[in-house]
């Protein structure tokens with residue numbers, strides 16, 4: 001199953017949209033600080049671009 005409608009609360013990202021929508025065409029998620037993730041707090045969206 002491929003994620004088709006990811007929701008995101010990072011509302012200072014350029015790709016963020018109302019209703020917690022991610023408007024990026026694709027997202028790239030990595031382990032926090034390159035360490036093996038043990039839970040959902042240890043993953044990060046690398047597609048994030050801060051809003052100017």
Ligand code: SF4
Nearest residue numbers: 008013016022045047
């Ligand atoms: S690119 Fe990542 S951080 Fe930005 S809105 Fe989409 S999921 Fe959230």
